[in-house]
Amino acid sequence: MRSSFVKLICASGRLHAYGLGLSASLWIGGCGGVFTGIPELDTSDGRVFAQRCSACHGKPFGNHGLAHGVPDPRFRTIAEWQEVLPRMERLMREKGLPSLTESEREAISRYLSRYAKP
Numbered sequence: 001m002r003s004s005f006v007k008l009i010c011a012s013g014r015l016h017a018y019g020l021g022l023s024a025s026l027w028i029g030g031c032g033g034v035f036t037g038i039p040e041l042d043t044s045d046g047r048v049f050a051q052r053c054s055a056c057h058g059k060p061f062g063n064h065g066l067a068h069g070v071p072d073p074r075f076r077t078i079a080e081w082q083e084v085l086p087r088m089e090r091l092m093r094e095k096g097l098p099s100l101t102e103s104e105r106e107a108i109s110r111y112l113s114r115y116a117k118p
Contacts, residue, residue, distance in 0.1 A: 045111035049111045049112070052108065077117050
Protein backbone atom coordinates (compact mmCIF):
# COMPACT_ATOMS: atom_id res chain seq x y z
CA MET A 1 0.00 0.00 0.00
CA ARG A 2 2.76 2.42 0.93
CA SER A 3 4.57 1.87 -2.35
CA SER A 4 1.40 2.73 -4.29
CA PHE A 5 1.03 5.90 -2.23
CA VAL A 6 4.66 6.86 -2.92
CA LYS A 7 4.20 6.20 -6.64
CA LEU A 8 1.08 8.37 -6.64
CA ILE A 9 2.93 11.23 -4.92
CA CYS A 10 5.89 10.94 -7.29
CA ALA A 11 3.61 10.81 -10.33
CA SER A 12 1.62 13.83 -9.16
CA GLY A 13 4.86 15.72 -8.51
CA ARG A 14 6.05 15.01 -12.04
CA LEU A 15 2.67 16.04 -13.39
CA HIS A 16 2.79 19.26 -11.36
CA ALA A 17 6.36 19.97 -12.56
CA TYR A 18 5.30 19.25 -16.13
CA GLY A 19 2.34 21.62 -15.77
CA LEU A 20 4.58 24.37 -14.39
CA GLY A 21 7.08 23.84 -17.18
CA LEU A 22 4.36 23.92 -19.80
CA SER A 23 2.86 27.08 -18.29
CA ALA A 24 6.27 28.77 -18.21
CA SER A 25 6.94 27.80 -21.84
CA LEU A 26 3.62 29.20 -22.97
CA TRP A 27 4.13 32.40 -20.98
CA ILE A 28 7.65 32.90 -22.31
CA GLY A 29 6.52 32.05 -25.82
CA GLY A 30 3.67 34.52 -25.53
CA CYS A 31 6.01 37.25 -24.37
CA GLY A 32 8.37 36.44 -27.22
CA GLY A 33 5.49 36.97 -29.61
CA VAL A 34 5.07 40.49 -28.30
CA PHE A 35 8.62 41.35 -29.26
CA THR A 36 9.18 39.39 -32.43
CA GLY A 37 5.81 38.44 -33.87
CA ILE A 38 4.17 41.82 -34.28
CA PRO A 39 2.62 41.71 -37.74
CA GLU A 40 3.70 43.73 -40.76
CA LEU A 41 5.97 46.31 -39.13
CA ASP A 42 7.80 46.49 -42.45
CA THR A 43 4.80 48.07 -44.23
CA SER A 44 4.47 51.85 -44.52
CA ASP A 45 1.70 51.96 -41.87
CA GLY A 46 3.62 49.50 -39.68
CA ARG A 47 6.76 51.65 -39.83
CA VAL A 48 4.82 54.75 -38.74
CA PHE A 49 3.29 52.73 -35.88
CA ALA A 50 6.69 51.34 -34.82
CA GLN A 51 8.51 54.66 -35.13
CA ARG A 52 6.01 56.83 -33.28
CA CYS A 53 5.06 54.29 -30.60
CA SER A 54 8.66 53.33 -29.88
CA ALA A 55 9.32 56.85 -28.61
CA CYS A 56 7.72 55.71 -25.34
CA HIS A 57 7.39 51.94 -25.74
CA GLY A 58 10.96 50.94 -26.42
CA LYS A 59 14.25 51.77 -27.96
CA PRO A 60 15.17 50.76 -31.49
CA PHE A 61 17.52 47.81 -31.84
CA GLY A 62 19.49 46.65 -34.82
CA ASN A 63 19.82 48.66 -37.98
CA HIS A 64 16.21 48.28 -39.14
CA GLY A 65 14.82 50.96 -36.82
CA LEU A 66 12.11 48.75 -35.31
CA ALA A 67 11.56 48.85 -31.59
CA HIS A 68 11.31 45.87 -29.29
CA GLY A 69 8.69 47.30 -27.00
CA VAL A 70 5.94 48.53 -29.28
CA PRO A 71 2.57 47.12 -28.26
CA ASP A 72 1.15 44.19 -30.16
CA PRO A 73 -2.01 45.43 -31.93
CA ARG A 74 -3.65 42.03 -31.41
CA PHE A 75 -3.91 42.61 -27.66
CA ARG A 76 -6.80 45.08 -28.01
CA THR A 77 -9.90 45.44 -30.13
CA ILE A 78 -10.19 48.45 -32.40
CA ALA A 79 -12.73 49.95 -29.97
CA GLU A 80 -10.16 49.63 -27.18
CA TRP A 81 -7.45 51.16 -29.37
CA GLN A 82 -9.74 54.08 -30.17
CA GLU A 83 -9.96 54.77 -26.43
CA VAL A 84 -6.22 54.33 -25.86
CA LEU A 85 -4.90 56.49 -28.71
CA PRO A 86 -6.11 59.85 -27.37
CA ARG A 87 -4.53 59.02 -23.99
CA MET A 88 -1.26 58.14 -25.71
CA GLU A 89 -1.32 61.42 -27.61
CA ARG A 90 -1.87 63.32 -24.34
CA LEU A 91 1.07 61.49 -22.77
CA MET A 92 3.22 62.30 -25.80
CA ARG A 93 2.45 66.00 -25.38
CA GLU A 94 3.18 65.81 -21.64
CA LYS A 95 6.57 64.26 -22.40
CA GLY A 96 7.34 66.99 -24.91
CA LEU A 97 7.23 64.70 -27.92
CA PRO A 98 5.92 66.00 -31.24
CA SER A 99 2.21 65.48 -31.78
CA LEU A 100 1.07 63.03 -34.41
CA THR A 101 0.41 64.56 -37.78
CA GLU A 102 -2.92 63.78 -39.41
CA SER A 103 -1.22 61.39 -41.86
CA GLU A 104 0.58 59.60 -38.99
CA ARG A 105 -2.68 59.29 -37.06
CA GLU A 106 -4.37 57.83 -40.15
CA ALA A 107 -1.51 55.38 -40.77
CA ILE A 108 -1.55 54.20 -37.15
CA SER A 109 -5.34 53.86 -37.22
CA ARG A 110 -5.19 51.86 -40.45
CA TYR A 111 -2.50 49.62 -39.00
CA LEU A 112 -4.40 49.03 -35.77
CA SER A 113 -7.68 48.45 -37.63
CA ARG A 114 -6.00 45.83 -39.78
CA TYR A 115 -4.44 43.87 -36.90
CA ALA A 116 -6.57 44.56 -33.81
CA LYS A 117 -8.08 41.69 -31.88
CA PRO A 118 -11.47 40.73 -33.36
